[in-house]
Amino acid sequence: MMVNIAEALPIHAAAIARVHDAAFGQPNEGRLVEMLHDTGRVVLSLIAANQGEVVAHALFSRVTLEPVVEGVQWVALGPIGVLPQLQRQGIGTRLVTEGLDRCRFQGYDGVVLLGDPAYYSRFGFVPARDFNLTSDYGDGPAFQALGLHPTSAALQSLRKVIYSPEFAAAGPG
Ligand SMILES: CC(C)(COP(=O)(O)OP(=O)(O)OC[C@H]1O[C@@H](n2cnc3c(N)ncnc32)[C@H](O)[C@@H]1OP(=O)(O)O)[C@@H](O)C(=O)NCCC(=O)NCCS
DSSP states (O other), X not given: OOOEEEEOOGGGHHHHHHHHHHHHSSSHHHHHHHHHHHTTOEEEEEEEEETTEEEEEEEEEEOEEESOOTTOOEEXXXXXXXXXXXXXXXXXXXXXXXXXXXXXXXXXXXXXXXXXXXHHGGGTOEEGGGGTEEETTOOSTTEEEEESSTTOOOOSSOEEEEOOXXXXXXXXX
């Protein structure tokens, strides 16, 4: 399937929520996207479109480190969703790789996410603990990180990734 990757516009909001509702089978992720847009935490909102229809979406938003590291800004990837009937055709891969490129180009230091390592390791994600990062959501294998620059080496000492409050408010993933 041929899809175009583009930055989401406000007119795409309803279609994006529908994609997540279908992909996750619950309203929490679509709600999370709307909340993060409303509170200005969004770094990058990418859609995949086929013949003008939104078929997939990925969101990158700012997180904070605690204690703060001056001049260092990480982002969180999520949610990412592809319409069920179009999964496993490489669309998710295109959204992730394009999103990582754009975040790198914009100068962000790295990306964290909560997801299945079997999927995300192919993009270079490793356990976030390798970067000296932990999170409110624990630091098990699902919590992964990727440095975007050669200089985004592990932090000097342990930092906690604080997700935007919208992640908790939107409900469990
Ligand atoms: C996860 C998701 C975004 C991946 O997008 P996609 O377009 O289906 O994935 P791609 O086609 O790019 O990649 C497919 C590959 O990923 C693998 N894959 C897909 N989902 C996977 C998962 N949950 N766990 C492990 N591997 C997975 C497939 O086996 C396939 O591998 P292969 O090419 O080696 O056979 C999509 O399947 C989706 O929306 N799922 C439901 C919502 C969800 O779980 N989102 C992610 C939460 S972290």
